[in-house]
Amino acid sequence: MLNTETRQALIRILGPEHVLETPEDLLCYAYDASPIPMDPSRMPSLVVFPGSAEEVSQIVLLANEKGFAICPRGAGSNVSGGSIPDRDAVVMVLSRMNRILTIDQLNMTADLEPGVITEQFQNAVEKVGLFYPPDPSSKGFSTMGGNVAECAGGPRGAKYGVTRDYVLALEVVMPTGEIVHTGARTMKSVAGLDLTRLLVGSEGTLGIITRITVRLLALPPAKKTLMAIFPDLEKASETVARIFTGGMVPTTLELLDKTFINAIEDYRQIGLPRDAEAILLIEVDGEAESLDRQADRIAEICRQHGATRIQVAKDAAEAEELWIARRSAFASVSRIKPSIIGEDATVPRAAIPQAIREVQAIAARHRLTIGVLGHAGDGNLHPTILADERDPDEMRRVELAVEEIFRALLALGGTLSGEHGIGRMKSPFLNLETGKAGLEVMRRIKQALDPKNILNPAIGLGD
């Protein structure tokens, strides 16, 4: 427990209105959006809401002096358990620092604070014809600081990459309290080690981000959506890589299997083909004149590889219907089983068919329902396990299945996590991917930057 003196020092730094102390409030920081069960023993000692980099720095210095851990947090919308504190830690919520500082239209960059909500930032830059592509499903409530700390992705990753590809520079409070500026505002910079890349995706273990500089693109003028219907999941999954080798780069390429197709149709009747084994939902963007050409070419590739039907959305409203269908995916399966465990293992595109076969075999072996949907365009499958947290036997089988999925997909040249992060959930498995020596290097970096293990201990580094 924090002693009274330390508590009072924290309250002095921030003012009592920016500190939470009541157990009823603290309990609500013992979870995030991950399926890790809520555990009152992980209740933090205190929750603090700093308003500036200087305040963050003062708190970190105090933590070094008094020896308490700090767990930085944005909206708590990550799904890896990366913001769940250890016992007695102080949770630091960055949501008060929520200003968009500048949008530089000529240089196509923006400066913002970590608490800005992703979608609000996107709307702000789109108003002036600019574009910030990363679009995690949580963008309506996730914070940009959280997105940077987790290196968030999203459906548009197929064409536009992930958060890492847009961050130019950061202001960071290091675990020892110094305020550091990494990177540069330029499109290229090789001055010293790439600390920006080291910090993006570091899950709050190496520093607390207090300011972000991102690069922006010009907003594509138009987009078009099509749906390819397959009588065979295997053929649908083989088509994914073929679209890219055929020279096409769709913005978004989503695969949904029949578990999801039927669940969505049960939930809201949109007219998805119930007889299909799989569908690919594809969006292309660019100059208006190019869209038909792109859509025709993709449709042709899909047909060549076994699609029996292609449906092109006539207008924006019809396209929106299809994306509503996609976004309803989790809602619809939650009506089958209450607990949804969305996995995030990612494989090279060409390995998707084999990855799906392995997932299906694992599901059968452990008598589980595992639906497959995912950002297939970048190999980011989200095998989704439908379970009931109140059934201990089923939850044990879920654990076994998850580990088998990790091993199987790593064997295909994949990675444990495409965009969700390691957090608490995958930490025990990290060495499967990095190897012992690789993990040791990561730990040495952590040790060098955070000698007292202040920031997010027990997160993301194989503990």
Place this chain on the structure above:
Amino acid sequence: MDWKDLESDVVRCSRCGACQQVCPIFREMGTEAAATRGKISLIRSAIQGWVPDSAALSERMSLCLACKACAANCPSGVKGDQLVLAARQRLVERRGLPLIKRLALRFFLRNRWIFRTGMKLGPLGQRLVLRRIPQGSLPRLPMGLDRRRLVPELAASPLREGLPECIEAAEARGRVALFTGCMVNHIYPEIGKAAIEVLLNQGISVLIPPDQHCCGLPAHANGDGDTARELGRATLETFQRYPVDAVITLCGSCGSTLRHEYLEWFASDPALRPLAQSLAAKVQDFAQYLANIGLRGALAPLDARVTYHDSCHLARGMGVTREPRELIRAIPDLVFQEMETPARCCGAAGSFSLAHYDLTRKINARKTEDILATGASTVITGCPGCIMQLKDGLYQQNTKIDVIHLAQLLRQVIIRNPIPPTLALNSDPETRVLP
């Protein structure tokens, strides 16, 4: 009632955080416990025994407008508002009601005659405690009301007083019963009168059951399930006596209570369940009923710019958003300008705004800002609770923008009486033109 009963709904919350995007309280407070997933996690904690039935828990559960925005936005279809109300009931059972609420709900509201007598005596005494200003009144004493708050006065004579039980329309094409609701009956009778005049003009006979009372929602929202069911039972028994095409409501909250809540409250009551089902099938909002039967006759043109505010319980409770807009757009010359997020809660939420006036004002200020951005001179809405709140918000910003019920707007273009729609019926005896 056991906390454990809520478990099957609680486990469906995946804690994704999507509720944060739409929760008006979270937007102002920014703390986890303010958003729905925090409240659901606290309910989970109560089920597990990790938190006692504490005052702090009651306070967290009180911070919900029951605006249903989280439920409408929840990817897993969790009805957060219903869970919070269920939690309030359990806390009231265990901790009791505070004295003031006990008096207000169990003594005053529950006893129809005491309530009516009180509401009749109220207007005589209110000048002692309210200070009149052109826009309305301000409290002289705190008496549970914030002194900065613009409040309406109780009507000198309630709507139902002096109205016959049945007013037949000439060449009637329909027959409805009117559920007046407490606010229309006692605070804004002019809304009720406008609605009745419009219905009669449109060839709809109107029955006004004299025995009707409160729908019970204020008790339900404060966790007093007993009083709520008592009032619900009385409403069901009263309205089942009238053979009508529809039961019309003028308030989204009353309407969604009659249509949806009673089905829940009386789900396991063999005697009342069939009554709740037959009432639910008949309840329609005023705008919904008129839009469905279609307006008869030409509407007078109106040279004005208006915007429309969706009441939470009308939009997300009763699903009525299209109909009022159709009716507004049908008025010649009228410019209809939508505001940003018209269905975001204004922050009134019944007695919530009494207990949390500062918070309610912050929420309301955002709504006021959205209204001002439309350049409208009048706000139209379908709920007297929202009217009271929106008027306060606009008053705090020193604007002259008026807020009226859709029935008042329609009265203006159908009855073609160019009176200012809000206060005319109160101040000008000439306009009391009911047959």
